[in-house]
Amino acid sequence: MTIGNFYAPYAENVTIEGVGTEAELIQCGFRFAKAKSIEVRNLTFTDYPDKAVSLRGETKVPNESNREEVAATVVNYGNYWVHNNVFNAGKLNFDVRKGYVINPNDPSGESYKADDTAGSTECHNVTYCYNFYNKLNKAHLIGSTSNSIVYNYTLHHNYYKDVVQRVPKSRTANIHMYNNYYETESSLNVDQMEDAIVFSENNYFEGTKRPFKSTEIINGYIKSYNDEIVGVSNIVTFERLFFVDNDRNYRVDNTGRETNEGKVYSAGRTDIDYTNFDTNPELFYYDIFNNKSDVEKLTSAEQAKIDCINASGVLKKPKEVLLGDLDEDESITIIDVRLLLQTVMNADPNIEWTSSQLIVMDINRDNDVNIIDVRLLLQSCIN
Numbered sequence: 001m002t003i004g005n006f007y008a009p010y011a012e013n014v015t016i017e018g019v020g021t022e023a024e025l026i027q028c029g030f031r032f033a034k035a036k037s038i039e040v041r042n043l044t045f046t047d048y049p050d051k052a053v054s055l056r057g058e059t060k061v062p063n064e065s066n067r068e069e070v071a072a073t074v075v076n077y078g079n080y081w082v083h084n085n086v087f088n089a090g091k092l093n094f095d096v097r098k099g100y101v102i103n104p105n106d107p108s109g110e111s112y113k114a115d116d117t118a119g120s121t122e123c124h125n126v127t128y129c130y131n132f133y134n135k136l137n138k139a140h141l142i143g144s145t146s147n148s149i150v151y152n153y154t155l156h157h158n159y160y161k162d163v164v165q166r167v168p169k170s171r172t173a174n175i176h177m178y179n180n181y182y183e184t185e186s187s188l189n190v191d192q193m194e195d196a197i198v199f200s201e202n203n204y205f206e207g208t209k210r211p212f213k214s215t216e217i218i219n220g221y222i223k224s225y226n227d228e229i230v231g232v233s234n235i236v237t238f239e240r241l242f243f244v245d246n247d248r249n250y251r252v253d254n255t256g257r258e259t260n261e262g263k264v265y266s267a268g269r270t271d272i273d274y275t276n277f278d279t280n281p282e283l284f285y286y287d288i289f290n291n292k293s294d295v296e297k298l299t300s301a302e303q304a305k306i307d308c309i310n311a312s313g314v315l316k317k318p319k320e321v322l323l324g325d326l327d328e329d330e331s332i333t334i335i336d337v338r339l340l341l342q343t344v345m346n347a348d349p350n351i352e353w354t355s356s357q358l359i360v361m362d363i364n365r366d367n368d369v370n371i372i373d374v375r376l377l378l379q380s381c382i383n
């Protein structure tokens with residue numbers, strides 16, 4: 001499908017879903033503006049110009065007189081769920097803002113890259129999960145300006161493979177990220193800017209140059225709890241990065257923002273204190289009796305890596321099983337015969353073969369795996 005950018009202002013209660021395993025959008029992305037209750041799932045995005053899925057609500061700059069109005073305004077836009085998609089790299093073939101067609105042979109390549117594959121701003125209650133981000137420049141910008149009111153983000157079971165930056169880059173938002181897998185050599189991953197509060201839990205960072213970074217930091221913090229960081233020779237730390245592996249309830253103080261008027265705001269909504277959002281059951285799915293995040297599936301970082309590899313991205317085609325192909329190389333060779341012989345010889349005489357074993361090894365389909373199957377497989381191999 002090739003249709004260019006799809007603009008959807010004021011969309012409400014919309015699900016965009018790919019059917020089957022191969023729904024792919026080429027040179028096409030979605031921009032939702034002031035939308036409510038949006039779900040995007042099971043799609044592969046390739047060569048989209050600029051953004052694949054952009055979500056934007058609206059913020060009014062708060063002051064004392066319009067605080068209630070601001071809260072009401074922001075509450076209006078949100079409830080977005082982006083899951084089980086594959087985001088390949090975008091491709092910006094033209095840029096009308098610059099008024100000229102970008103030279104595709106631009107040796108720097110800089111102007112040719114799409115920007116922020118799945119960004120969002122001025123909205124709330126946003127979940128990105130089970131997406132596969134494949135070789136991108138920028139994954140997410142969350143909160144586009146200092147005055148963007150953005151709150152309640154959850155990122156889980158996303159697989160970020162060779163994503164260069166903004167994974168995510170966040171302003172002003174409170175973000176829970178757990179069980180994500182980062183596999184890359186060149187990335188700046190969790191990049192926190194002004195006032196963002198990030199609770200990073202049981203994520204797996206592998207080979208990442210900088211798992212955590214802070215840009216223009218004024219307040220806010222990153223609280224890392226049981227993250228697994230491997231293959232990183234030197235973790236660059238900074239003042240507002242806290243590793244709290246022994247204390248789920250650790251509270252970081254002083255995350256308010258001093259404004260010109262001397263008012264103190266917290267991250268997220270201006271009328272709520274988010275400084276301990278990850279342990280406050282009024283703001284977070286927190287199990288105060290067991291001191292843990294009360295989510296459907298929260299595993300160790302090691303398990304999350306496996307789950308992200310297996311389950312992120314679009315629906316996968318059921319694997320075709322070739323009878324007798326024990327080493328799964330899609331051909332029947334003497335190696336398969338030998339593997340089957342070994343399996344038969346080593347099997348417990350009382351073994352109950354599982355259906356997945358029978359489907360590969362029971363050559364004569366008599367619901368048993370024995371030396372007869374080995375002989376038949378040998379014959380088919382010789383023939």
Ligand SMILES: [Ca+2]
Binds near residue numbers: 326
């Ligand atoms: Ca084989």
Ligand SMILES: [Ca+2]
Binds near residue numbers: 364365369
């Ligand atoms: Ca058999």
